[in-house]
Amino acid sequence: MTQNFSSQRFRYMGHPMPYLPADGCTGKLIVIEGTDGCGRSTQAIMLKEWLEVQGYAVIDTGWTRSKLVGQAITDAKEGHSLHRLTYCLMYAVDLADRLEYQVIPALRSGFIVLADRYVYTAIARGIARGADKQWLRDLFGFAVQPELVFYLQLGVNDLVPRVLQACKMNYWESGLDMNYGDDLYDSFVAYQSELITQLNIMAEEYNFHCVDAKQDPKAIQRQLRKAVTAYLSNVNYLAPTAPGQQSGLV
């Protein structure tokens, strides 16, 4: 079987930006969503390695990592004074920057792009802070539509011990800017519960591939790999070194 190199059009979650290329999307965007403590990052690393072993070119991209605003977001958060609008908009800048400089070029080059979190987290966090849902969807409409979205689902009661162990119950993950009260624990529970509610709503709407994050990490990874394999063969997206593939020689 030969690889399908026919030029595909980019699909966007809302309005595409007219100046961005419409064609040439031969790569695949796979997203792993989930709250803190669900094991997302670990799963992403394992998935990437597994894909690379098979010969796929993979890049990973995560939240707040753009060169343009990544550091500024970290710094602004130190100050504890980001208004919800500014908060959402800065994450939008970050995503736009990563999309244009990392994701879209990689997709055009035929890479698999593994995104650790995507617009869904941004929208959930925005809603939890009281931003208008429609405004958030309009704002992030420029995002490329992912092919696959995995949602590592975890209830807030399972989430708490993991976050505490990782010492990650901090100001922002507890939504302390949000006035859920000044008790760190109570605030954390309220805020994360809201995030989970919003992600669950989007899971239904956007057809996420839901995975029980309480399982053993290896079991989760098996599920992810199974789904990815099925998807990739479905769309005829084979790695260069897949068995049976001819070499490049004429």
Next chain:
Amino acid sequence: MDALMNPHPYPGKLIVAEGIDGSGKTTQLQLATRYLQARGLPVFTTEWNSAELVKTITKKGKKKRSLTPMTFSLLHATDFAQRMVQNILPPLKAGMIVLADRYAYTAFARDVVRGCQRDWVRRVYQFAPRPDRAFYFNVPIDVSVDRLVSGRAKLKDYEAGMDLDLSGDIVESFGIFQSRILDEYQKIVREYELTEIDATQSIGDQQHTVRQLLDQTLAGYTPLHKEIANCRMPIAD
């Protein structure tokens, strides 16, 4: 819920000045500020792209030429959101007069010319309150080029749209870029009912018209807090 389409619910008044670079809007706004202050009214001013948080990022991005139409647009929206929350809404809610040098309409014009989707930019700025009076200082492109080139050392790259590869020559690029912005503004003037002022007139004549219109807009307005009338300090970032 498009805030720009409906009158705002606050006791203060929001006055805005728009126009391309070199239209003279800043001068007119400054004179208007003096006029209102002389009348003993509490006035606060705010300028485009002035929020500290965003200024550093934009400066860095411009230096490295790494800003794209999207990130540029979103950075300005971030700046605007910050200023709205800190510098515009509080005085409006306190019943004061806010004078803004440039407003969301600047984004609607520039970002679209840069390539952003017209509808998308408007939706991003949905949270912006509608001005009680928005002046648009209309000036032909040659007049604005003259004013800028004679008044300053040199044109700035992003102001001339050099990132869009319109021309290798900065003055020519400025002309092409700002002309397109002028066309966009014409649409915006109609869409949002801005008050157009012929900016080729003398400063005095323009200001005369501006003051008359301000008097109209402020008819029946009284400051809520008499004791801070004549306050000249803008709220710090």
